[in-house]
Each structure stands twice: as structure tokens, then as C-alpha cells.
Amino acid sequence: MSHIESFKQTNAVTGARYDYSTTEKRLIYLALIEVESIVKNGIPDDFFGKELILFIPESQLKKTDQFDHRFRDYRKAIVSLRKKDFSIDKPDGGWIETGFINGGEYFKGKGLEVAVSKYVLPYLYELTKRFTVLDATVVMTLSSKFSQRFYEWCCQWRSVGKFEFTPDNLRDTLMIKTKTGDLKIYVLEVAQAELMKMYEDGISDLYFTYTEERGGRGRGGSVKKWIFQIHTKKKEVTQERAKNADIVFVAQFLAQTFGKDSPLIDQALEALKTHENVKVFAQRIDDLQTSGKLDRTNNKPGYIRSILQKEFGLDNK
Structure with missing residues (x-):
């Protein structure tokens, strides 16, 4: 195999x-x-x-x-x-x-x-x-089927950075009838703990945390929905690099060109991972914008992607 x-x-x-x-x-x-x-x-x-x-x-x-x-x-x-x-x-x-x-x-x-x-x-x-x-x-x-599902959802919504479920929607998707309190203890917290451990052990590159929205009668109300925040190593690395002016410029340019949620942004930053490559690419973009050539390009995303592929090794897929 x-x-x-x-x-x-x-x-x-x-x-x-x-x-x-x-x-x-x-x-x-x-x-x-x-x-x-x-x-x-x-x-x-x-x-x-x-x-x-x-x-x-x-x-x-x-x-x-x-x-x-x-x-x-x-x-x-x-x-x-x-x-x-x-x-x-x-x-x-x-x-x-x-x-x-x-x-x-x-x-x-x-x-x-x-x-x-x-x-x-x-x-x-x-x-x-x-x-x-x-x-x-x-x-x-992963040893828990719930951890498997949450890992899938974290991968699915990686570029967005978060996803959410109401207790009823989560029960329906997982096809279980667990009470909301037990759903939190035996599903959410089990999945969160396992993914966190694998992240800390260097096996996985992501984990999640979550918050609750509550409402209704009673002390504190009942859980209306859970909001799951996805944490990834790539994001942490990007945030660290963002202290550099060239990275800020490049990241903003890529978001404007491909869309802020595009997976191409992470792929491009990975291809540009050395400071020298970022500096060269930033200068190239600055020259294209100054000369007006970029504004005259009919397919700006395709043109920029071509530059990244030919000159910086961005995957063709």
C-alpha cells in the first residue's frame, strides 16, 4: 500500500x-x-x-x-x-x-x-x-470518533478560522441523543483534549477552543450555540512574521488579490517563507503597481499566481 x-x-x-x-x-x-x-x-x-x-x-x-x-x-x-x-x-x-x-x-x-x-x-x-x-x-x-469529526471540521473551516453548532444541530449531525451537559463533557471536551494533546506533541498542526452563547430563563440560561475557534501553527507563524513590514504588505496584497479567505494565501506565504523571498516579491509587486502594469492586467489573480509559481515555487495544483 x-x-x-x-x-x-x-x-x-x-x-x-x-x-x-x-x-x-x-x-x-x-x-x-x-x-x-x-x-x-x-x-x-x-x-x-x-x-x-x-x-x-x-x-x-x-x-x-x-x-x-x-x-x-x-x-x-x-x-x-x-x-x-x-x-x-x-x-x-x-x-x-x-x-x-x-x-x-x-x-x-x-x-x-x-x-x-x-x-x-x-x-x-x-x-x-x-x-x-x-x-x-x-x-x-485519533482514538475518539468525536475527535475525528472535530478534526474534519477544523480542516474544513481552517481558512475561515471558526465554525459553530447549536446543541440540536450537533446531536443531529453526530446522530446521538446525549443531553446538552453530557454533550459538552463527553463530546466537546474529549475532542478538544485529544486534539490539544496531539498539537502539543507535534502530531497535529491545529486544535480548537470554544465559547458558549446562552439565553433563556434560569441561572445563566441554556446553551443556544457553541462557537469553535480554530488555532493553527501556520496562523501563529504568520502572526509572528507580521511584525515585519514586508510580510504585512505582502499578506494584505494577497488578501486583496485572492480574497481574504483563500487557501492560496497560506500556500503563497509558505512558498515565500524566507525573508529574502518576501522582500523580493514585495519589491516586484511595488514595481508592478508603480508602473501601472498590474492595473492593465485583465486577470490579476492569474498573473500573480503565475509569478509565484514560476519564480517562487508555488505548487501548480
Whole structure:
């Protein structure tokens, strides 16, 4: 099985209602990771015509379960995903009814083989095209299914910096009936603590904090909604660099050019990460603005992106 650093998952999936176990989600993550790895250099001719075989080495299985429950949990996940129904409506009016996987086999001391249904491969392929980037190391290590969901939402809303839920909306999305007080203790605080620890351990680059909006009768009222603030290392680094006048100028220019919530801003700042590159780019922009060439350019975002790609190594994707 090929290993990659990250995979992509649609915002429709991260916002959807479902109740998968932690291990079921890991298997789905692995399928997405494998599909992206296979198609990144072009789709093989027979890719959609046969089931996808995943192989998870014993060493990787051990990493996800220090208490040696992986044999029981992965077997239960295989059974559950084989029985779960996936309904897919095709663009041409047709439809697909299938299970996510056809089956799995564990080889003692070697690892787990999983056969993903060929009918879900076009769907998984669509999920790899764009949308939310999730770090494979993080999602495969998280021990709580609630931590997995909150990590997905943090990735989904990374550029915005925050997201929110009412207690009812959160219950509905997670498909649980927990009381609001217990929802805070056993869902929010569990997810927050695990993501914070992984952030502090250097495994994850983000975590969240949250505040409450309350209203109604009684002492302090009841919780109307939770607002979740996303904290990332990239933002902290950018804030530190913002003390430099060139970075301030460049960051403001990129926000005006691409839009303040565009993921291209973080990508561009990463490509310009050395002070010398920032200084050179800032001077280049200043010259283009002074000469009036930038104002005469029909596609300013495309022109600036081209400069970043050709001269500073911005990823073409």
C-alpha cells in the first residue's frame, strides 16, 4: 500500500449525518488515501473495473491501538462496512446500491487485507479532486470518533478560522441523543483534549477552543450555540512574521488579490517563507503597481499566481 501525507475529503462528507465507529472511519480514510495515491499521476485504464485491494501492515495496525483490541475492532469494522448500504445517484440518472467493502482477511503477524467495492471507486475518486485536506497521520491516530469529526471540521473551516453548532444541530449531525451537559463533557471536551494533546506533541498542526452563547430563563440560561475557534501553527507563524513590514504588505496584497479567505494565501506565504523571498516579491509587486502594469492586467489573480509559481515555487495544483 502506498503511503502519502494527506488526502482530500469533500465538505459534503465532513458535514454529513452518520455514525461510524473510529475503526470504520480509519478504513474509509485508508481507502481515500489509496485512491488519491493511485490516481494522482493519471487514472489506470482498469481502475474502475475491479475492486480495490488495501493492505494494512501489522505495524500500522499496532500504531492505532496500544491495548491490542485492534483484531476485535477491525473485524467488527469489516463486518459493519460490508453490511452498510451506500446509495449513489449517478449523473446520467442511474443509481448504485452497494456495500463499501466486499470483505477482508487478517493474516496473523502480517496485516489486514480489505477489498473495497468497485462500485464506490468513482465516488471515492470524486472525493479526491479538491475540498478539505486532512492529515493522514492525525486521522489514523485519533482514538475518539468525536475527535475525528472535530478534526474534519477544523480542516474544513481552517481558512475561515471558526465554525459553530447549536446543541440540536450537533446531536443531529453526530446522530446521538446525549443531553446538552453530557454533550459538552463527553463530546466537546474529549475532542478538544485529544486534539490539544496531539498539537502539543507535534502530531497535529491545529486544535480548537470554544465559547458558549446562552439565553433563556434560569441561572445563566441554556446553551443556544457553541462557537469553535480554530488555532493553527501556520496562523501563529504568520502572526509572528507580521511584525515585519514586508510580510504585512505582502499578506494584505494577497488578501486583496485572492480574497481574504483563500487557501492560496497560506500556500503563497509558505512558498515565500524566507525573508529574502518576501522582500523580493514585495519589491516586484511595488514595481508592478508603480508602473501601472498590474492595473492593465485583465486577470490579476492569474498573473500573480503565475509569478509565484514560476519564480517562487508555488505548487501548480
